[in-house]
Amino acid sequence: MAVSSTVPMAHTEFATGDVDMAHDYLCSTYADHAPHLSGDRDHFRFRASSTREERFGVEFIAQSMELRTVAEPVGDLLVPHVLKGRLAVSTRNDDVRAEPGEELLVPPDTRLAVRWQGKGLGVLRLNTAAVIKYAGELTESRVRFPLSRPVSATRARYWRSVVKHVTREFLADQDALASPLIRAEIFRLLTATLLETFPVVMEETSLRGTVEPGAVRRAIAFIDAHADTDISVTEIAAAARVGPRALQAAFQRHLGITPTAYLRQVRLDRAHLDLQMSDPTKGDTVAAIANTWGFAHHGRFAVAYRNRYGRSPRDTLFS
Numbered sequence: 001m002a003v004s005s006t007v008p009m010a011h012t013e014f015a016t017g018d019v020d021m022a023h024d025y026l027c028s029t030y031a032d033h034a035p036h037l038s039g040d041r042d043h044f045r046f047r048a049s050s051t052r053e054e055r056f057g058v059e060f061i062a063q064s065m066e067l068r069t070v071a072e073p074v075g076d077l078l079v080p081h082v083l084k085g086r087l088a089v090s091t092r093n094d095d096v097r098a099e100p101g102e103e104l105l106v107p108p109d110t111r112l113a114v115r116w117q118g119k120g121l122g123v124l125r126l127n128t129a130a131v132i133k134y135a136g137e138l139t140e141s142r143v144r145f146p147l148s149r150p151v152s153a154t155r156a157r158y159w160r161s162v163v164k165h166v167t168r169e170f171l172a173d174q175d176a177l178a179s180p181l182i183r184a185e186i187f188r189l190l191t192a193t194l195l196e197t198f199p200v201v202m203e204e205t206s207l208r209g210t211v212e213p214g215a216v217r218r219a220i221a222f223i224d225a226h227a228d229t230d231i232s233v234t235e236i237a238a239a240a241r242v243g244p245r246a247l248q249a250a251f252q253r254h255l256g257i258t259p260t261a262y263l264r265q266v267r268l269d270r271a272h273l274d275l276q277m278s279d280p281t282k283g284d285t286v287a288a289i290a291n292t293w294g295f296a297h298h299g300r301f302a303v304a305y306r307n308r309y310g311r312s313p314r315d316t317l318f319s
Contacts, residue, residue, distance in 0.1 A: 008053065009177045015047040022046035022063060029059075030078075031071045033114075039065030051171055055187045057125040058167050063118040071112045077126040077145060078106040079194070081163070084119030094147040103156065105198040107145045124163055126190060134191050137233040137244050141202035143195070150197050159197040162189060170296060175287065181267075181294030184230040215240040216254050219247060220262070227266045228293075233259055267293040268308060271301075275316040286313040 016022055023035055025048060046063040062084075080087060081103040088097045089106060090113040096104045106112065108128040128145075135143045150156035166186055176182045194200070222239035223231070236259050237247040251259050271293040278284035287298055290313070295301035305313045 009051055009171075009183070010053065011049070011051045013047075013049045015045075017044055017046070019044055019065075026061075031074045031112075033069040033071035036068040037065045038068075041065070052125060053183060055127045055130045055183075056190055058163075058171060059123040059125060060121070061118070061123065062120040065118065067114065067116045067118055069114050071114055073109050073111060074106065075108050075128065077108050077128050077131060077194070079103055079124040079126075079159075079163075079198075080106065081122040081124070081160070082120075083122055085117040085121075086115075087117075087121065088115040089113070089147060091147050096147050096149055098149070103150070103159065105145060105148045105194070107147050110147070112147075122163075122167075124190065126187075126194065130187065131191050131194070133234065134188060134232065135195055135200075135202075138192065138195070139202055144201040146199065146201065148199050151199050155197045159193055162193045165297075166190065173291075175291045176296055179291045179294065179296075180230050181228075182291055182296040185294050185296050213250075213254060215242045215247065216250050219251070219259060223259070223263050223266055227263060227270060230294075231263070236263075264304075265308075267295070268304060271295070271313075272305070272309060272316065275313055278317060280317050284317065286317055289313070289317075 014025055016025070019037065019041060022044070025046070026035075027033065029048070029050070044064055046061075048059065048061045050057055050059040052058070080098070082098045082100050084100055086097065086099060087104070088095070089104060090096075091107070091110045098104050132143055135141065150159060166189075170176050170182070170186055219236050219240035222236055233244045233247065237244045240247055242250070248258055251257060251262065255262065257265075271289050274289045274292070275286070278289065286302075290298050290301045295304075302313055305311075305316075309316070
């Protein structure tokens with residue numbers, strides 16, 4: 001699974017009063033399991049929604065009965081956040097519970113014993129292979145994901161703020177949803193925050209190497225030629241014919257910045273050119289240009305633009 005994706009976000013909604021249909025939905029969306037339900041079957045209610053693409057998704061599920069089950073491995077990384085009710089998840093080695101307002105990290109490759117009093121769960125889904133790939137770019141390590149709670153209350157609050165930004169701002173912006181570059185940035189933001197929030201196990205896979213200036217020049221040429229596409233540090237390093245960590249060190253040594261920082265500079269320069277060449281009387285906007293070049297947070301885009309060019313993006317567009 002590559003970090004990049006051109007597949008747009010898909011939104012689905014589902015609701016039923018039929019226990020068997022709810023079970024089929026949970027099996028197809030999450031994992032096979034044999035449910036044991038307690039409560040009022042005659043007035044059973046289940047509803048769910050999902051907005052997702054290949055690498056990440058934001059989901060909601062609620063049901064009126066208590067569920068106890070043993071589920072097969074999900075495959076994806078899940079971070080359920082309890083809105084109402086309670087959630088308890090166990091593996092062979094761990095037992096974690098979450099109350100309203102709390103979340104936990106569910107591993108992708110382990111059978112799970114689950115008890116859910118299902119008044120409401122928000123679920124953040126991440127593709128495991130894509131997370132492992134991007135985590136390798138960040139840390140040059142292979143990561144594993146145990147069942148766990150956040151490492152601290154501060155980290156948990158930051159995780160919630162990021163998810164809130166994604167759900168309330170990104171998912172509400174149709175232009176942002178349509179941008180492959182912004183979707184890639186959202187995935188990377190979620191992955192980086194996940195790695196900082198939960199006690200992920202990291203296994204060193206390689207050592208830092210020495211890189212000649214020619215590799216940096218090859219990387220710069222690749223970035224300049226592909227800045228309008230969703231490229232990763234791994235792809236840049238492959239074009240430069242070195243490893244990701246060695247490339248990171250070489251950029252710091254020769255340019256004083258990281259490859260991703262250089263990529264952002266290039267995209268900011270391209271956005272600057274687009275602002276200069278656009279016509280606001282024909283409907284061109286700062287937001288649309290920022291989205292085109294992968295700047296999901298328009299306020300931060302404006303700050304970065306002003307720091308680099310000494311004026312606001314709007315001033316450039318209307319000049």
